[in-house]
Amino acid sequence: MVVAAGSGLLGDGARLVDVAGGHTLAGDELATTVRAEAETLGALPPGVLFARTSVDLRSVVRYLGAFEAGRAIALIDPALDADVLAELVRRFRPAAVLAAPEGEAPAGYTLGDGDWLRTSAEGVTPHPDLAVLLPTSGSTGNPKLVRLARTAVLTNAGAIAEVLGIDGDEVAPTSLPLHYSYGLSVLNSHLIRGATVVVEPSGVLGRGFWDAVEAHKCTSLAGVPYHYEMLRRLKFSPEKYPSLRTLTQAGGKLRDDLVTEFNDKIRAVGGRMFVMYGQTEAAPRMATVPAEHLTAKLGSAGPPLPGGEFTVRRDDGEETTHPKITGEIVYRGPNVMMGYAENEAELAHGDDLGGTLATGDLGYLDEDGFLFITGRLKRIGKVFGNRVSLDDLEQAVRSSGVGIDVVAAVAAGDKVVLFAEKVGKDVCKAASRALSERLHLHTSGFDVRPIDTVPLLASGKIDYRTLEAEV
Known part of the structure; x- marks a missing residue:
């Protein structure tokens, strides 16, 4: 009962x-x-x-x-x-x-x-x-x-x-x-x-x-x-x-x-x-x-x-x-x-x-x-069961000092994929480590990938749907 x-x-x-x-x-x-x-x-x-x-x-x-x-x-x-x-x-x-x-x-x-x-x-x-x-x-x-x-x-x-x-x-x-x-x-x-x-x-x-x-x-x-x-x-x-x-x-x-x-x-x-x-x-x-x-x-x-x-x-x-x-x-x-x-x-x-x-x-x-x-309506992801704001993760990467200015985060099951514009793989690895240290979660929960250009909508906003299709 x-x-x-x-x-x-x-x-x-x-x-x-x-x-x-x-x-x-x-x-x-x-x-x-x-x-x-x-x-x-x-x-x-x-x-x-x-x-x-x-x-x-x-x-x-x-x-x-x-x-x-x-x-x-x-x-x-x-x-x-x-x-x-x-x-x-x-x-x-x-x-x-x-x-x-x-x-x-x-x-x-x-x-x-x-x-x-x-x-x-x-x-x-x-x-x-x-x-x-x-x-x-x-x-x-x-x-x-x-x-x-x-x-x-x-x-x-x-x-x-x-x-x-x-x-x-x-x-x-x-x-x-x-x-x-x-x-x-x-x-x-x-x-x-x-x-x-x-x-x-x-x-x-x-x-x-x-x-x-x-x-x-x-x-x-x-x-x-x-x-x-x-x-x-x-x-x-x-x-x-x-x-x-x-x-x-x-x-x-x-x-x-x-x-x-x-x-x-x-x-x-x-x-x-x-x-x-x-x-x-x-x-x-x-x-x-x-x-x-x-x-x-x-x-x-x-x-x-x-x-x-x-x-x-x-x-x-x-x-x-x-x-x-x-x-x-x-x-x-x-x-x-x-x-x-x-x-x-x-x-x-x-x-x-x-x-x-x-x-x-x-x-x-x-x-x-x-x-x-x-699926989800809101820009919320989960990393090993922990709810995280995708927008906050983007801001955390930009402010981490690793050299990433343009980044877009999308949920991918029990991890988050972040697309970083015009950077190398070493910078992406550094960003993943920075997020891991900040959130006290394993680096494998943050898949930071290089991308030539983050796709945009006509409004100038990031085209997240296109990126979700890449995950």
């Missing part, structure tokens, strides 16, 4: 296994620890809490404590560029920046126990429904914050748990960053059903991760397309890990041949694979392909989660559920965000969207109500 609003995130029997510390929090100890954290955070001045969130027990307890205390908390990538963090702090004036970076606190803040604490007691009190905020983009541009209500987080966690069959016997490792909506949803959907989460920071490509999977008998693995590409190269076999019986994939479209390959592998050992679709703005899951339909519906994003609904908005603005009509995908459900916030004052706003999200994705529904995604 879907969990009702007003419940907490900790279901009966929930456990946190801290691999680094060699300790497990469960039962009364877990509840007491979270309650103590809630009291500490509840005593801070009014305002949103910023938390630089790593994959560690401290970050998880802090998040759960804020949720318990009813304090709106923004989960921030600890690798976020210092200037981007500084701008966010200026715009939102958080009551505190928890696990702050080393160095002096900015103006208006003091340093205490590793946190930046706002010196002024005056601050905007966030809307009482607001629980979690996540930035819309990584280390580029001027990110907005997605405002997620407590109800949205809880209902989505319950709906995911329902379709994946999560119960108290499940053991999920932290294969994804917790400040990333997919990683956070794995945490939420397991804890809410009283399952176990194994907190291990090295990730899917780390030896320590697989040691933890084996030692703690993890039952599931969550990955974005890049992870599955790498696991294929590493010749991953679920037979090596007998407890592992569920694979989930989200964060971008995985190639159909890889879906088939990994589905075949996990089914061969009696397991299941689920392909999912979502956005941070939907807290974050909207659809899941049931494991038993994955082969028959290859390429689909699945039907909506319980409580959700898809329609397709045609060019004339009308919405339809008629099969095979392509248009912008519109989602309705209790997990839709309250809206965006670009400054402190907007944290106090209520629900601006009324449960309706225009996704910016193009697609259609089939006769069984399964969603198929065909």
Whole structure:
């Protein structure tokens, strides 16, 4: 069943296994620890809490404590560029920046126990429904914050748990960053059903991760397309890990041949694979392909989660559920965000969207109500599951100092291709490295290619469609 609003995130029997510390929090100890954290955070001045969130027990307890205390908390990538963090702090004036970076606190803040604490007691009190905020983009541009209500987080966690069959016997490792909506949803959907989460920071490509999977008998693995590409190269076999019986994939479209390959592998050992679709703005899951339909519906994003609904908005603005009509995908459900916030004052706003999200994705529904995604309306790409602004990437290349003045970026599956005008291959490689360092993502996610002349439309704007055809 879907969990009702007003419940907490900790279901009966929930456990946190801290691999680094060699300790497990469960039962009364877990509840007491979270309650103590809630009291500490509840005593801070009014305002949103910023938390630089790593994959560690401290970050998880802090998040759960804020949720318990009813304090709106923004989960921030600890690798976020210092200037981007500084701008966010200026715009939102958080009551505190928890696990702050080393160095002096900015103006208006003091340093205490590793946190930046706002010196002024005056601050905007966030809307009482607001629980979690996540930035819309990584280390580029001027990110907005997605405002997620407590109800949205809880209902989505319950709906995911329902379709994946999560119960108290499940053991999920932290294969994804917790400040990333997919990683956070794995945490939420397991804890809410009283399952176990194994907190291990090295990730899917780390030896320590697989040691933890084996030692703690993890039952599931969550990955974005890049992870599955790498696991294929590493010749991953679920037979090596007998407890592992569920694979989930989200964060971008995985190639159909890889879906088939990994589905075949996990089914061969009696397991299941689920392909999912979502956005941070939907807290974050909207659809899941049931494991038993994955082969028959290859390429689909699945039907909506319980409580959700898809329609397709045609060019004339009308919405339809008629099969095979392509248009912008519109989602309705209790997990839709309250809206965006670009400054402190907007944290106090209520629900601006009324449960309706225009996704910016193009697609259609089939006769069984399964969603198929065909493209995007907006200039947003994904690099290994991380949403990035293509316009911001272009600006980042131009300002990187490598000698590129004219550049055009287009999405290409789980990477971005950037066409750089009148430069050599060495300059392109330097640009790829610059983007990798700025966004803290592998260079293979940025394919910078030389081009004689970037094509233009009659208006003088870049002809992106022509470039997309070259990818």
